Ligand SMILES: Cc1cc2nc3c(=O)[nH]c(=O)nc-3n(C[C@H](O)[C@H](O)[C@H](O)COP(=O)(O)OP(=O)(O)OC[C@H]3O[C@@H](n4cnc5c(N)ncnc54)[C@H](O)[C@@H]3O)c2cc1C
């Protein structure tokens with residue numbers, strides 16, 4: 001099959017929430033720009049919001065909050081590791097996003113978003129601030145509306161065609177390589193500007209139920225964006241801050257706290273006691289959950305049974321109507337009912353890397369520029385702390401405009417790629433006669449991630465993780481076997497997951513303190529260390545040596561003086577673990593064993609037999 | 615797909631009396647799970663990639679497809 005070559009101005013790598021917004025705004029900014037959108041699925045339904053979404057989790061709208069309030073909330077939950085310009089830009093952009101969404105869906109104020117008696121968008125309290133910054137949304141159809149707009153504007157959309165390589169030349173972006181997961185049709189696309197919007201590392205840790213796709217995030221989001229940016233030489237930050245969401249146990253969809261809490265629900269432990277001070281998903285709250293389990297008060301639940309019947313019915317309508325609609329059926333099968341106190345069991349079932357809910361990702365400035373020329377990033381893969389869906393839209397839009405402007409002035413890149421060899425390399429798992437089933441390799445790396453680096457983080461376990469990474473790269477990855485193109489992308493996914501695991505582990509070992517509650521609770525350093533205040537941990541590939549390099553750099557100077565801490569303490573435990581056991585080199589012979597084998601031979605040692613009485 | 619390929623293990627079920635084989639569900643499944651079988655009805659060709667997201671049901675104009683249960687391991 002012949003390769004197809006495309007010349008583009010802007011490539012959008014992932015047509016999810018941020019990617020569709022980026023494509024639309026790039027076309028709006030320059031209708032002549034050749035914009036190509038690539039996605040693993042069809043852009044109408046792929047990504048986190050494919051089946052709709054029920055809220056914009058952080059907004060500032062007239063009458064309720066200001067961009068400064070957004071800065072205050074994010075300063076607190078990021079514990080000071082925040083470029084406040086990013087938070088301010090987010091706050092400033094959300095009103096425009098609301099208007100855009102009404103425009104694309106053709107829906108009126110009061111329909112897609114609720115309005116109050118003054119005609120303002122009606123926000124609720126959620127964040128650890130005294131301002132309401134949460135806006136409910138009846139957003140069943142938003143992804144299809146965004147996709148319609150992308151196609152209407154004349155973008156080239158390559159559905160089911162994931163990007164597997166990103167090229168640079170002299171430190172500038174030159175293009176991408178992608179293939180269709182049904183037909184194997186492959187593409188070499190040259191472009192001076194590439195926007196990475198491929199979402200979080202959703203497939204990272206293994207959910208405890210053991211189902212590979214049974215995760216909170218969209219399972220097509222497997223960290224290619226993180227990995228491609230890394231190999232292009234971009235900086236990534238906060239890779240040590242893990243997302244450890246409190247989910248609806250086993251179902252692993254949102255436990256719906258954000259919908260339930262504003263309406264009077266709350267979290268309880270097995271004794272029926274309320275144990276959170278607030279319901280906002282942040283590291284301190286996850287630490288509180290972890291403590292409940294450690295001290296024997298799990299399982300934990302979301303309590304709804306005290307609410308009036310009409311509130312419960314309203315909640316069922318919202319919770320079973322958008323986002324993860326199979327939730328109702330899941331409850332039914334378990335014989336659960338929101339009118340019983342223990343019907344929504346919660347659990348912290350998996351770890352992921354994401355800046356939508358947490359803060360890991362590709363380093364960007366407020367114009368979404370990464371540290372590589374021509375490379376932009378937005379959404380869950382770009383390190384804007386706890387930006388949620390509004391951040392994907394706001395920064396996706398900024399990225400689209402910025403990339404179109406950059407492409408208009410940049411020279412058309414020359415792509416020097418040996419495509420035949422590259423395609424051979426990518427399809428090796430398909431062509432090799434036999435090997436390891438890719439789903440087993442995925443199971444293996446993800447179970448290792450769960451076992452070795454889930455917080456609280458132990459230094460010896462993290463060291464062992466690095467050993468596994470090395471071993472799997474050497475022994476397993478070169479032996480992956482797949483049966484068709486659909487599965488062939490999984491070989492790339494596994495490698496992205498491994499790259500992300502290495503970045504996450506090394507960053508966790510580099511930050512010699514604990515911060516963000518459970519998200520980076522490191523047993524060897526069980527307290528926040530002021531020496532790390534205002535410091536990022538940066539992961540970057542040295543393009544000369546191909547080594548992963550860790551460094552720290554200063555967070556941009558604060559413009560607003562807000563408290564940068566939520567009230568919590570790490571538990572008192574005996575953490576004095578020392579360095580842990582280091583395995584001696586493999587050719588090491590224990591003299592005691594050598595002497596024993598010499599003396600007793602290789603038979604079962606005599607002392608194992610019960611001596612007969614004479 | 616590893617393990618049992620048994621059709622009983624498909625949680626996405628098609629009502630053949632309603633389905634006209636239009637392929638909408640196949641085209642819009644975000645995880646590329648579905649294919650049409652040789653009679654023209656959708657089936658779960660890549661069962662274990664399913665995110666139980668309900669999109670297939672949502673995209674079917676004829677109300678012919680349904681998630682009968684959630685995947686066994688999370689049930
Ligand atoms: C279940 C759930 C509930 C949520 N609820 C809320 C809420 O109520 N309010 C809120 O504000 N936020 C919510 N969020 C968060 C919000 O949805 C995300 O932050 C946001 O959608 C992220 O957008 P994104 O574009 O970065 O990622 P996505 O929208 O997930 O898009 C990423 C896209 O990249 C594609 N992709 C991946 N790899 C490749 C590749 N190699 N090549 C090409 N394409 C690729 C994927 O197919 C996908 O379509 C929720 C998230 C989830 C998962």
Ligand code: SF4
Pocket residue numbers: 628632633634635636637638639640656673674675676677678679
């Ligand atoms: S969308 Fe409905 S009618 Fe069309 S093939 Fe799928 S199940 Fe059949």
Ligand code: SF4
Pocket residue numbers: 626642643644645646647648663664665666667668669670671681
């Ligand atoms: S539930 Fe979602 S992932 Fe599963 S087959 Fe249907 S559309 Fe595909």
